[in-house]
Amino acid sequence: MLVEPEIPQNTGNIARLAAATQSPLHLLGRLGFRIDERSVRRAGLDYWHLVTLEQQLDIAHFRHHHPNARLRLFSAVAPRSYLDADFRPGDALVFGKESVGLDPELLARMPDDVFGIPTLGPVRSLNLANAVSIVLYEALRQVGALASAAPG
Known part of the structure; x- marks a missing residue:
């Protein structure tokens, strides 16, 4: 799930990842670009029709439509690594906008569900x-979804 993504190339890459892994892509809030058919075609996203895409106004609307989904939040300021997360089928992997990440109030409300990706160098994030690629593949590995997949 991407909350208010701003950069179309990132969302395009994540959409391709979603199609390749048969994972749904949820886009929440205001997008920093257009995803109508003409815009997608012009961007050369010839796999867009393979993406299971849902759009919601916000996390509350997502929860209304997916009441059993457990939210796993990802942030550059998380105290725990994604490697410490226990992923289950149906989890929603939640990533914030490129410029500021997820709302600090959301992170504060759900501290047990906030994870980050460790970096070894001076790069912040x-x-x-x-x-998304790193976390999604770890989640798929943990739930056994990759066991029958052919390397591609």
Whole structure:
């Protein structure tokens, strides 16, 4: 789930990842770009039709439509690593906008569900598309979804 993504290239890369892993892509809030058919076609996203896409106004609306989904929040300021997260089928992996991440109030309300990706160098955080890739593949590994997948 991407909350108010700002950079279309990141969302395009994440959409391709979603299609490749048969994972739904949820876009919440205001987008920093257009995803109508003409815009997607012009951007060369020929796999967009393979993406299971849902749009909601905000997390409250997402929860209304998916009441059993457990939210796993990701932030550059998280005290715990995504490697310490226990992922389950149906979890919603929540990433914030590129410029500021997730709302600090949301992170404060759900401290047990906030994780980050450790970095070894002086870089504060990773590119959004890279972060989603890292976490999604770990979640898929943990739930056994990769066991029958062919390397591609």
